[in-house]
Amino acid sequence: xGKPDTTLRIDVVxxxxxxxxxDKTLLxxxxxxxxxxxxxxxxxxxxxxxxxxxxxEVSYTVDPLAFIDDDEILPCCCKPLxxxxxxxxx
Amino acid sequence: MKYxxxxxxxxxxxxxxxxxxxxxxxxxxDQQKHSIFEKLIEKQISFFWRPEEVDVxxxxxxxxxxxxxxxxxxxxxxxYQTLLDSVQGRSPNIAFLPIVSLPELETWxxxxxxxxxxxxxxxTHILRNLFSDPSSIFEDIVVNEQIKRRAADIxxxxxxxxxxxxxxxxxxxxxxxxxxxxxxxxxxxxxKKMYLCMNSVNALEAVRFYVSFACTFAFAERELMEGNAKxxxxxxxxxxxHLSSTQHILNLWAxxxxxxxxxxxxxxxxxxxxxxxISAVEQEKEWADYLFKNGSMIGMNKEILCQYVEYIANQRxxxxxxxxxxxxxxxxLPWMNNxxxxxxxxxxxxxxxxxxxxxxxxxxSVSEDDFADxxx
Numbered sequence: 001x002g003k004p005d006t007t008l009r010i011d012v013v014x015x016x017x018x019x020x021x022x023d024k025t026l027l028x029x030x031x032x033x034x035x036x037x038x039x040x041x042x043x044x045x046x047x048x049x050x051x052x053x054x055x056x057e058v059s060y061t062v063d064p065l066a067f068i069d070d071d072e073i074l075p076c077c078c079k080p081l082x083x084x085x086x087x088x089x090x
Numbered sequence: 091m092k093y094x095x096x097x098x099x100x101x102x103x104x105x106x107x108x109x110x111x112x113x114x115x116x117x118x119x120d121q122q123k124h125s126i127f128e129k130l131i132e133k134q135i136s137f138f139w140r141p142e143e144v145d146v147x148x149x150x151x152x153x154x155x156x157x158x159x160x161x162x163x164x165x166x167x168x169x170y171q172t173l174l175d176s177v178q179g180r181s182p183n184i185a186f187l188p189i190v191s192l193p194e195l196e197t198w199x200x201x202x203x204x205x206x207x208x209x210x211x212x213x214t215h216i217l218r219n220l221f222s223d224p225s226s227i228f229e230d231i232v233v234n235e236q237i238k239r240r241a242a243d244i245x246x247x248x249x250x251x252x253x254x255x256x257x258x259x260x261x262x263x264x265x266x267x268x269x270x271x272x273x274x275x276x277x278x279x280x281x282k283k284m285y286l287c288m289n290s291v292n293a294l295e296a297v298r299f300y301v302s303f304a305c306t307f308a309f310a311e312r313e314l315m316e317g318n319a320k321x322x323x324x325x326x327x328x329x330x331x332h333l334s335s336t337q338h339i340l341n342l343w344a345x346x347x348x349x350x351x352x353x354x355x356x357x358x359x360x361x362x363x364x365x366x367x368i369s370a371v372e373q374e375k376e377w378a379d380y381l382f383k384n385g386s387m388i389g390m391n392k393e394i395l396c397q398y399v400e401y402i403a404n405q406r407x408x409x410x411x412x413x414x415x416x417x418x419x420x421x422x423l424p425w426m427n428n429x430x431x432x433x434x435x436x437x438x439x440x441x442x443x444x445x446x447x448x449x450x451x452x453x454x455s456v457s458e459d460d461f462a463d464x465x466x
Binding site for chain 2: 048
């Protein structure tokens with residue numbers, strides 16, 4: 001009984017593909033895979049982890065308070081809902 | 091326009107600009123033009139803390155063990171932080187409250203300033219513990235040339251805005267002569283001063299605190315002055331929130347999501363605003379030079395500190411839509427993140443929902459299991 005592979009994939013521009021881990025924030029998924037991403041507060045209010053979302057959808061675990069543009073997300077407080085394509089500023 | 095503490099005219103705050111519209115009358119938060127400020131207030135209040143909660147008694151012993159250059163670094167930073175929070179504890183109130191037009195923003199400004207006063211009180215808490223009489227430290231803040239230079243630059247934009255607002259609110263638009271000096275007052279001039287002042291405040295919250303923070307946390311990395319580091323960590327968390335608010339204000343203006351005239355001014359004064367940021371960075375580097383003039387401390391030197399300032403300046407400038415002006419790409423002080431991470435800040439029991447702590451209160455979460463041993 002092979003379960004269908006439901007793991008969401010996160011395509012990080014210039015880095016490669018990373019698997020999403022359920023119950024982990026996007027930042028934790030990136031860190032788990034060894035992708036370096038800036039962070040400070042890990043609570044959505046400082047904006048240090050601001051990342052460009054090229055495609056896909058995320059849901060926030062807390063209301064993001066830091067300023068983000070319409071095409072940006074805060075990986076520290078969101079989880080992927082679909083496969084994502086993101087550009088992490090290095 | 092004359093300021094009034096309760097505007098008798100009926101106004102709709104949903105269509106007012108953030109500043110220079112009608113004075114606020116009813117402090118209501120059921121409807122908000124920019125809901126972010128209400129969210130920031132809630133977050134800030136949830137952060138509430140008192141300096142007395144933090145035990146700094148061990149720091150006294152640690153301080154005696156520091157070398158002379160290290161003591162100079164530690165005390166100078168405290169002086170500078172005291173200056174910054176002295177300014178921030180009053181200036182947003184005096185400069186922005188007379189011209190604010192949204193109730194949620196008005197309350198945010200008051201909440202913001204109030205927290206800066208907690209910071210000021212915590213510096214006294216730290217210094218009182220280190221010295222039986224801290225007077226000489228406080229007195230030096232107004233005579234120390236290095237600190238005075240910074241104070242002049244920080245208060246300049248505030249003072250300019252406050253003075254022109256006073257002229258406008260007492261004498262109206264026009265050309266006014268005060269003590270032989272001629273001042274032109276009109277809405278465009280006022281809004282420009284407002285824009286530059288907000289940029290100066292943003293730069294202050296974004297980079298000015300961070301050289302001192304980095305030194306404090308460098309001591310803590312060596313397990314020294316840890317009580318102080320605990321306090322500074324709480325302060326850094328608050329400052330991050332304040333920074334978020336100034337970034338929101340600047341971005342709302344620049345993107346034309348508030349007062350359309352402010353969008354024009356943001357474009358017009360872009361270079362001047364950029365320069366405010368760059369000179370704040372330069373001054374922080376000079377400060378690093380002054381800190382290390384007598385010698386270094388373990389794990390930290392002037393070069394790393396300057397790189398760190400450039401690194402965060404890049405981040406902070408891109409956050410308000412400016413180009414990143416510096417080369418540095420990676421964080422030269424990665425351990426700083428451990429101190430700026432709010433997960434690591436201890437949560438007081440009354441802040442989290444620990445039912446055992448909530449004496450005489452009702453835990454509102456009830457599940458079916460709670461009735462498992464219930465018999466009729």
